[in-house]
Amino acid sequence: MFRQKRVGAVLVCAVLLLAVFFSSVWMAHETEHHCTGEDCPVCQAIAMSGSFLRLVAAAILSFVFLLGLLNAKRPGFASRIFDIPVLGTLVSWKIRLND
Numbered sequence: 188m189f190r191q192k193r194v195g196a197v198l199v200c201a202v203l204l205l206a207v208f209f210s211s212v213w214m215a216h217e218t219e220h221h222c223t224g225e226d227c228p229v230c231q232a233i234a235m236s237g238s239f240l241r242l243v244a245a246a247i248l249s250f251v252f253l254l255g256l257l258n259a260k261r262p263g264f265a266s267r268i269f270d271i272p273v274l275g276t277l278v279s280w281k282i283r284l285n286d
């Protein structure tokens with residue numbers, strides 16, 4: 188179950204990264220297209236790609252902000268979600284430094 192969720196999350200991230208990458212490449216490629224003026228379909232597609240990239244950036248920033256808030260409320264929250272090993276401190280390891 189956990190492995191299926193992880194595979195699903197990796198697939199969603201890969202699709203999102205590919206969409207962002209190809210949108211950026213396509214926008215860079217079509218910025219100097221032969222524009223037909225008003226109602227140009229390429230300009231409309233460039234505008235839609237720009238909105239998509241702004242939406243993805245806003246979603247990522249919101250997620251990071253929310254994760255930061257939750258991690259501030261409960262230290263170690265982000266490390267538990269992402270399976271990041273928490274590096275301890277001397278105090279958390281209960282190591283006493285004698286003179």
Ligand SMILES: [Zn+2]
Pocket residue numbers: 220221222223224227228229230231
């Ligand atoms: Zn155009």
